[in-house]
Every structure is written in C-alpha cells, then in structure tokens.
Amino acid sequence: MTTRHSQFLRQSVAGLIIVLASGCSHWIELSDQATPLSPSQTTISSNLRVPLLLETIHITQNGAPVAIPPALERQVLGALESTRLFSQYFQSGYEQPASHEPRVTVRLTMNTHIDPHPGETAWSGFVIGASMFLLSPVIWFDYDYGTEMVLEAERWDGQTKQYTASSSGSAHYYLFGASPHVIEELKGQVTDTCLTSLLDQLVRDAPLYLADSSPPSETTIHTVSVGARRSGTDVHPVSTSPPASSQ
Amino acid sequence: MAVLATSVHAADPVPEITIGTQEVGLSAGYLLPERLTKHHVTKQQGPAFMPSWMITLTDPIGDSWYRGQVSIGAEVVYIQFQEPVLTHGVGFNPKIKYTFVADNRIRPYVEFAGGPFWTDLGNKIPEESSELNFILTAGVGISFFVTSQASINVGYRFQHFSNAGTSYPNYGINSSLPFGGFSYFF
Numbered sequence: 001m002t003t004r005h006s007q008f009l010r011q012s013v014a015g016l017i018i019v020l021a022s023g024c025s026h027w028i029e030l031s032d033q034a035t036p037l038s039p040s041q042t043t044i045s046s047n048l049r050v051p052l053l054l055e056t057i058h059i060t061q062n063g064a065p066v067a068i069p070p071a072l073e074r075q076v077l078g079a080l081e082s083t084r085l086f087s088q089y090f091q092s093g094y095e096q097p098a099s100h101e102p103r104v105t106v107r108l109t110m111n112t113h114i115d116p117h118p119g120e121t122a123w124s125g126f127v128i129g130a131s132m133f134l135l136s137p138v139i140w141f142d143y144d145y146g147t148e149m150v151l152e153a154e155r156w157d158g159q160t161k162q163y164t165a166s167s168s169g170s171a172h173y174y175l176f177g178a179s180p181h182v183i184e185e186l187k188g189q190v191t192d193t194c195l196t197s198l199l200d201q202l203v204r205d206a207p208l209y210l211a212d213s214s215p216p217s218e219t220t221i222h223t224v225s226v227g228a229r230r231s232g233t234d235v236h237p238v239s240t241s242p243p244a245s246s247q
Numbered sequence: 248m249a250v251l252a253t254s255v256h257a258a259d260p261v262p263e264i265t266i267g268t269q270e271v272g273l274s275a276g277y278l279l280p281e282r283l284t285k286h287h288v289t290k291q292q293g294p295a296f297m298p299s300w301m302i303t304l305t306d307p308i309g310d311s312w313y314r315g316q317v318s319i320g321a322e323v324v325y326i327q328f329q330e331p332v333l334t335h336g337v338g339f340n341p342k343i344k345y346t347f348v349a350d351n352r353i354r355p356y357v358e359f360a361g362g363p364f365w366t367d368l369g370n371k372i373p374e375e376s377s378e379l380n381f382i383l384t385a386g387v388g389i390s391f392f393v394t395s396q397a398s399i400n401v402g403y404r405f406q407h408f409s410n411a412g413t414s415y416p417n418y419g420i421n422s423s424l425p426f427g428g429f430s431y432f433f
Contacts, residue, residue: 116306118308122304122343124304125318125319128319128341129343130341132339132341143266177267178302180265180268181263182267185334
C-alpha cells in the first residue's frame with residue numbers, strides 16, 4: 001500500500017513538473033522561408049569596393065507607416081556591413097561619403113504584417129481564467145508576423161536594381177510563457193531570415209557594385225571575402241584587407 | 248573601417264505595455280451595502296484589500312476610442328465585515344480586464360472577476376446560510392500612469408456573493424466597493 005502511495009506521489013510530482021514546465025514554454029515556427037539560395041561567397045579585390053549610403057528605411061505595419069525602431073536600424077546596418085561588399089557604411093542624416101567618389105545608395109522598404117489573433121486570445125484568456133488557470137498548460141496563444149522587403153540599390157552612375165524577399169513566422173506560447181521577448185524573438189528571426197535572403201541576392205551582383213574602372217594602386221592585390229551573413233552565424237572572412245585608402 | 252552611426256533616444260514616458268507585460272497591484276476600498284430586494288436587510292460594510300497579478304494578452308486592438316488591450320490574472324480579496332457583526336471573508340478571483348489605451352497616461356478599464364469566497368458572515372445573516380460562497384465582481388476604473396511602469400488606480404466595483412444554491416436561504420449579498428490603489432508593470 002505504501003509502495004503504491006509513493007509511486008502515485010512520484011508520478012504526481014513528475015506530472016506537475018511536466019505541466020509547469022510546458023506551461024512556461026514557447027516555440028517559434030518560421031514558414032515561407034525566404035528563397036533558399038545556397039550561400040553566396042566570393043572574393044573581390046578590396047580596392048575596388050566603394051562606400052555604401054543607406055539613404056532611407058521605410059516601414060509599414062499592416063499597411064500603416066510606422067517609425068523605424070532603432071534596433072532594426074542597427075540590424076540592417078549590421079547585416080549590410082557583414083557582407084563586406086562595400087568599403088564604408090554611411091547612414092543618411094549622419095556623416096556622408098565624399099560627394100566626388102563613387103558610391104552605392106540603398107533604400108529599404110519593409111512591409112510587415114502582424115496578426116496577434118486578438119479574438120482567439122481574449123477568448124482563450126477567458127477560458128483559462130474561468131478554469132482557475134488549470135487549463136493554462138494546455139491552451140496556447142498564437143502570434144503571426146511576416147515581412148516583405150524591397151531593397152533598391154543605386155549605383156553612382158544612376159543604374160538601379162531592386163531585390164525582394166519575404167519571410168514569415170509564428171510564435172506560440174502558453175500563458176506563463178507570454179513575454180515581450182517572445183514577440184521580439186519572432187520578429188528578429190523573421191527579419192534576419194529576410195535580410196539574409198536579400199543580401200544574398202545583393203552579393204550575387206557584387207561585380208555590379210565594384211568600381212571596376214579603378215586601377216590597382218599596388219602590385220599586391222588585397223582581397224576580401226564577401227557574402228551575406230547566415231542567420232544566427234557569423235561570417236568568417238577567408239582573407240582580410242587593410243582599411244581602404246580613402247579613409 | 249566601417250562607419251556606423253547610432254542614434255540616441257530620450258527616455259519615453261509613455262507606458263509600453265505589450266503582450267506578456269505583467270502587472271502587480273494592490274487596491275483597497277470600503278464595502279457598502281446594496282439592498283436590492285425586500286429580502287436584503289443586512290447592512291454589511293467594511294474595508295476590503297485586493298492584491299492582484301495580471302498579464303497582458305494582446306497588443307492594442309482597434310483603431311478608435313475603444314482601442315485597448317486584454318489582460319487576465321487573479322486577485323485575492325480580503326474583506327473585513329465590520330457590520331452587522333465583525334467577520335471576515337477571503338476569496339481567490341481570476342479576473343479579466345480590458346484597458347482602453349487611446350490616451351497614453353489616463354487609461355480607463357473595465358474588469359470582471361469571479362471565484363470562491365469563504366466568509367464566516369454566512370450563517371450569521373438572514374440572506375446567506377453557508378460559509379463557502381462564490382463572488383462575482385464587475386467594475387470600472389481609471390489608471391493614471393505616474394511613470395511608464397507605475398499607475399495609480401481608482402474605480403468602482405459591484406460585488407455579489409452567494410452560495411450557488413448549495414444551501415438555503417441563498418438571496419446573496421450585494422455590495423458597492425469604491426476603491427483606490429496602485430499597480431506596477433514589468
């Protein structure tokens with residue numbers, strides 16, 4: 001009898017732990033992955049690189065224009081810089097590249113779509129409350145986020161090219177796993193995936209953005225490995241170059 | 248070397264309440280009798296204390312004056328009945344709240360709560376015959392945000408408790424509960 005009781009107690013404790021653990025969890029699913037291109041990586045002569053100017057970032061959320069979150073601005077600049085495709089990186093409104101030198105100007109448009117399922121969420125919350133929170137480990141909430149990005153790159157001679165990418169995903173979480181970080185994590189992953197795809201396309205056109213008319217100034221040619229940063233990983237350059245002489 | 252510019256943003260005084268933002272609060276008020284029928288004769292009254300916890304479930308819904316957020320949570324209700332006889336009541340109430348967010352700092356809300364409520368006032372008054380009861384609450388209030396994470400709240404609640412027909416008589420007790428309190432958001 002005592003053995004049966006202790007077994008029941010152990011199973012109850014294990015069950016409680018599982019319930020509590022699952023009640024605090026969340027998970028993220030990325031769907032409609034941006035175009036699954038193989039990672040583009042190439043080596044270019046470092047002295048052919050030109051500066052890049054990020055002129056504008058335009059964002060809409062469910063069709064309405066919104067202010068640019070500073071974190072996103074940094075994320076875009078960081079992703080562009082990690083391609084190592086350009087010699088310097090400037091942002092509109094701050095220090096500018098010299099007007100006489102060739103440069104590439106990029107404009108980014110992001111159309112984001114959010115579906116927090118408010119009706120289902122409110123109803124689920126009511127049911128959880130009515131159950132005295134007993135159903136909180138088995139009822140989860142959904143939050144969908146998607147983005148479409150258009151990157152317009154303009155060469156110093158006026159030639160422009162557009163790149164597009166899209167990505168979306170869903171966050172699922174239980175009541176006690178609800179956190180602003182879950183939503184930020186979802187948005188970050190979707191944005192990162194989309195940016196990676198976009199910059200992959202840009203890197204594939206690397207020759208288009210090199211100052212091909214510039215003659216090598218030294219007998220030794222310094223090269224740099226360029227490529228879009230893979231989501232969640234760092235780019236490890238094959239070779240590096242000294243700072244460009246224009247700086 | 249790459250040139251990366253960073254921008255500096257001033258601290259934003261607007262409360263940033265998003266999905267998963269939690270709220271802990273304490274409200275206190277004074278219970279007053281509402282004798283709605285001829286069967287209700289007890290003039291119960293006394294102070295009430297309500298510590299609470301809530302979690303925000305949605306980002307703002309809607310685009311007009313009713314734009315707001317849904318949160319759920321629970322509160323413990325303690326009432327010291329000073330009239331008609333000194334007794335006590337304790338309850339645990341899951342609650343749901345809709346907060347209007349059209350204004351940044353002054354945010355009205357409506358709330359509903361309900362749950363078990365034990366009180367030794369039962370058996371001592373003609374309306375109620377048991378100590379184990381269930382309480383139902385509907386209320387309105389206004390939160391005034393003094394910082395982006397803290398608010399002062401005032402409001403009014405209508406409370407009803409009865410024993411769900413588990414014993415008779417069961418006319419129930421109705422009360423008004425004006426209250427004030429504060430909340431901290433994190």
